Amino acid sequence: MSTLQAEHVYKVFGRRPADSAAAVRALEGGAGREELRADGTTAAVIDASFDVQPGQIFVVMGLSGSGKSTLLRMLNGLLEPTSGRILFGGQDLTALSASELRHVRSKKISMVFQHFALFPHRNVLENAGYGLEVQGVPRPERERRAAEALALCGLEGWEKSWPDELSGGMQQRVGLARALATDAELLLMDESFSALDPLIRRDMQDQLLELQTRLKKTIVFITHDLNEAMRLGDGIAVMRDGRIVQQGTAEDILTRPADDYVASFVQDVDRSRVLTADAVMDDPEPDADACDCPTVTAGTPLADLCAVSARVPHAVAVTGTDGAVIGSVPQERLIAFIGDEQRPPMYCAEVAA
Numbered sequence: 423m424s425t426l427q428a429e430h431v432y433k434v435f436g437r438r439p440a441d442s443a444a445a446v447r448a449l450e451g452g453a454g455r456e457e458l459r460a461d462g463t464t465a466a467v468i469d470a471s472f473d474v475q476p477g478q479i480f481v482v483m484g485l486s487g488s489g490k491s492t493l494l495r496m497l498n499g500l501l502e503p504t505s506g507r508i509l510f511g512g513q514d515l516t517a518l519s520a521s522e523l524r525h526v527r528s529k530k531i532s533m534v535f536q537h538f539a540l541f542p543h544r545n546v547l548e549n550a551g552y553g554l555e556v557q558g559v560p561r562p563e564r565e566r567r568a569a570e571a572l573a574l575c576g577l578e579g580w581e582k583s584w585p586d587e588l589s590g591g592m593q594q595r596v597g598l599a600r601a602l603a604t605d606a607e608l609l610l611m612d613e614s615f616s617a618l619d620p621l622i623r624r625d626m627q628d629q630l631l632e633l634q635t636r637l638k639k640t641i642v643f644i645t646h647d648l649n650e651a652m653r654l655g656d657g658i659a660v661m662r663d664g665r666i667v668q669q670g671t672a673e674d675i676l677t678r679p680a681d682d683y684v685a686s687f688v689q690d691v692d693r694s695r696v697l698t699a700d701a702v703m704d705d706p707e708p709d710a711d712a713c714d715c716p717t718v719t720a721g722t723p724l725a726d727l728c729a730v731s732a733r734v735p736h737a738v739a740v741t742g743t744d745g746a747v748i749g750s751v752p753q754e755r756l757i758a759f760i761g762d763e764q765r766p767p768m769y770c771a772e773v774a775a
């Protein structure tokens with residue numbers, strides 16, 4: 423069973439509920455967002471459907487105003503859809519009573535925001551344990567779990583420090599630790615790394631991916647940054663003007679953009695880091711395993727594949743988990759995918775460098 427499902431979800435902000443219901447009918451009938459705006463109605467989310475599987479990082483990516491935050495607020499029950507359903511663990515959030523919803527929100531879902539409002543007069547340990555305090559967890563257990571979560575986030579030894587003694591990146595880790603300490607099944611991350619400097623941001627992305635290999639949380643991550651989406655997302659939904667215009671893996675979106683809008687977005691993405699050998703390989707060449715040349719695995723990023731390709735006089739063999747050859751990547755094909763056919767072997771060497 424998927425952890426989280428959105429089924430034909432609409433959120434319309436209108437002056438009166440009747441306006442919103444009429445607006446949904448108009449949208450279902452093909453009306454555009456702009457037509458509704460003329461009546462003072464905003465269609466923030468239009469017909470969003472997706473499934474997030476347990477342990478998956480699902481990224482919702484879109485520019486400002488595309489509807490990401492509204493969608494996220496519906497996922498944790500802060501906003502009710504105008505139409506459609508949000509199912510969490512098979513349970514319809516809109517069908518829950520106020521107290522059931524509070525229970526789900528405090529025990530099963532954790533939020534990590536862009537600007538984590540750490541309490542300045544509480545130390546790092548107390549800040550990390552705040553979610554547990556809200557749940558009424560007794561102090562000794564709270565401190566133990568908060569300390570464990572801090573250690574997971576690389577903050578062992580900082581428990582007694584004050585927030586203003588920490589860098590921005592470390593403060594954001596405290597925010598992440600607070601979310602992890604509650605042991606929630608679902609983490610909702612709203613532009614969580616967007617306020618950080620690029621290097622620290624990359625560091626946090628790596629840390630999240632590393633944590634995820636151990637914790638296997640179900641995560642919905644909101645971002646306006648396609649590179650971040652591609653790095654983090656097992657699944658990505660691209661939003662535009664309230665609608666999900668494409669859903670798929672990073673590779674699907676890069677290699678098969680659904681429309682010109684998505685294509686214009688992906689043109690600046692560093693394909694060599696996102697795409698992996700299995701996305702570009704052909705069938706194995708005859709005698710592919712006949713020489714001792716280096717090979718790559720299916721998950722090798724193209725940048726690393728380039729480094730191998732520059733040293734091998736023929737197509738690079740791609741091996742599966744059992745070591746058998748499952749495909750091959752000729753250098754011309756690699757260059758074509760990376761997107762610069764004018765500078766053959768040099769370009770590969772540059773990427774490898």
Ligand SMILES: Nc1ncnc2c1ncn2[C@@H]1O[C@H](COP(=O)(O)OP(=O)(O)OP(=O)(O)O)[C@@H](O)[C@H]1O
Pocket residue numbers: 435464465466484485486487488489490491492493646
């Ligand atoms: N409470 C509200 N009342 C009326 N309109 C709203 C409300 N909340 C959001 N909107 C509108 O809904 C649309 C989607 O907004 P939303 O904040 O979900 O987008 P976003 O992609 O998260 O943008 P940002 O990254 O800037 O937060 C926008 O046009 C916004 O003005």
